Amino acid sequence: MVLLSSSILAADFANLLDDILNAERAGVDMLHIDIMDGHFVPNLSFGIPVIESIVGKSALPFDVHLMVDNPDEYINDLVRLGVKNITVHAESCIHLDRMINRIKESGVRASIALNPSTPLTVLDYVVELCDMVLVMTVNPGFGGQKLIPYTLDKVADLRALRENKGLNFLIQVDGGIDTQNVQKVIEAGADVIVAGTCIFKSDDMARTVELLKGRGAV
Numbered sequence: 001m002v003l004l005s006s007s008i009l010a011a012d013f014a015n016l017l018d019d020i021l022n023a024e025r026a027g028v029d030m031l032h033i034d035i036m037d038g039h040f041v042p043n044l045s046f047g048i049p050v051i052e053s054i055v056g057k058s059a060l061p062f063d064v065h066l067m068v069d070n071p072d073e074y075i076n077d078l079v080r081l082g083v084k085n086i087t088v089h090a091e092s093c094i095h096l097d098r099m100i101n102r103i104k105e106s107g108v109r110a111s112i113a114l115n116p117s118t119p120l121t122v123l124d125y126v127v128e129l130c131d132m133v134l135v136m137t138v139n140p141g142f143g144g145q146k147l148i149p150y151t152l153d154k155v156a157d158l159r160a161l162r163e164n165k166g167l168n169f170l171i172q173v174d175g176g177i178d179t180q181n182v183q184k185v186i187e188a189g190a191d192v193i194v195a196g197t198c199i200f201k202s203d204d205m206a207r208t209v210e211l212l213k214g215r216g217a218v
């Protein structure tokens with residue numbers, strides 16, 4: 001079964017809770033929460049206080065993607081807030097093994113994200129530890145970009161790697177996914193689709209979610 005995670009980066013921040021509850025009613029499976037620090041990526045989003053303000057107000061699991069130079073600084077707060085999953089970038093973790101173990105020992109699912117140009121080989125010795133691997137299909141930092149086609153080859157390679165190693169981590173795909181290309185993304189091997197602009201800027205969120213979960217327009 002393919003899961004749909006709605007990226008609140010594209011929500012109306014002036015009406016954030018309303019947008020989240022609309023997405024929940026529309027049938028998304030989780031909330032994708034992008035924390036950006038203006039260093040690891042050239043954009044700022046929001047931090048712990050904003051997440052704290054929505055905890056307990058939506059029944060959706062919180063799936064937090066840390067696009068920051070120092071993910072270490074966020075882990076304790078995110079654990080305290082009860083998020084379901086924390087994703088850190090391989091590119092920003094000098095001690096990736098330690099980071100993944102720390103998150104898992106806190107009782108939270110741990111995932112590794114890869115920028116489009118980062119090869120899968122960085123996962124060689126740590127993929128067994130992962131609950132999920134996030135393949136970025138755009139350069140992280142901004143919503144509303146176009147999916148980079150070669151990243152789907154990476155998704156397919158990751159799927160093959162998972163099969164070859166007999167592992168069961170989830171493959172999450174994030175950036176530029178819409179009702180027109182979601183089918184291709186799933187065919188490449190994604191288990192969890194992240195979509196922001198397509199959901200939150202839609203005139204008919206329920207229909208868009210239905211299309212994304214039904215694999216999009218044909």
Ligand SMILES: O=C(CO)[C@H](O)[C@H](O)COP(=O)(O)O
Pocket residue numbers: 007009010032034065138139140141142143144145174175176177194195196197198
């Ligand atoms: O990680 C992100 C940006 O760095 C967003 O989650 C991603 O871009 C999804 O947004 P959209 O569907 O608008 O592309």
